[in-house]
Ligand SMILES: *[C@@H]1O[C@H](CO)[C@@H](O)[C@H](O)[C@H]1NC(C)=O
């Protein structure tokens with residue numbers, strides 16, 4: 001009976017752990033939403049976050065494999081969205097990045113320069129921080145990028161367990177995109193991943209429950225074009 005109770009407790013914990021996170025699993029390009037992991041590199045860590053600031057898994061998540069992922073054709077200026085299995089419910093910023101592949105996106109490991117195309121930080125206009133906790137986040141392929149293959153990356157940086165007692169969590173996924181129609185006039189601020197985020201970054205270390213009145217989203221400046 002004791003063993004049975006232990007098993008029940010362990011099962012409840014496991015179920016709780018499994019439901020405690022989320023995955024960006026579906027891409028929408030234009031107005032078409034695709035199947036789970038179609039054009040998105042499938043991760044192998046279920047819905048768990050990446051927490052190691054030095055890991056290459058920060059780029060596209062654990063086990064993300066380009067060779068088994070199709071690449072979608074999009075035009076510069078076209079809208080896209082990432083949809084999660086469940087809505088985000090850990091407080092923290094959402095960011096979107098791109099990195100140009102030297103050749104095919106399917107062969108690219110994300111070791112090159114990344115630039116940021118969107119940040120969604122907290123809204124302090126009501127006097128307290130309001131985070132955009134959604135199931136779908138949309139963006140636009142910038143009109144000024146060069147044509148070619150890219151990794152298109154979304155990141156939820158969960159800072160609900162404040163550093164240093166807690167470890168911020170990165171929920172990330174990458175889509176593979178071939179962009180056409182871009183002007184190629186961009187000169188974005190870039191960063192390497194890992195490298196773009198550090199445990200001295202106020203957007204990483206901040207305690208959102210105490211004296212929280214402003215917030216700077218980690219990473220390079222958002223591209224303007
Ligand atoms: C808030 O603003 C101050 C002053 O500019 C800055 O030092 C601090 O890092 C900011 N906090 C966050 C969490 O971005």
Ligand SMILES: [Cu+2]
Pocket residue numbers: 020021022090
């Ligand atoms: Cu979680």
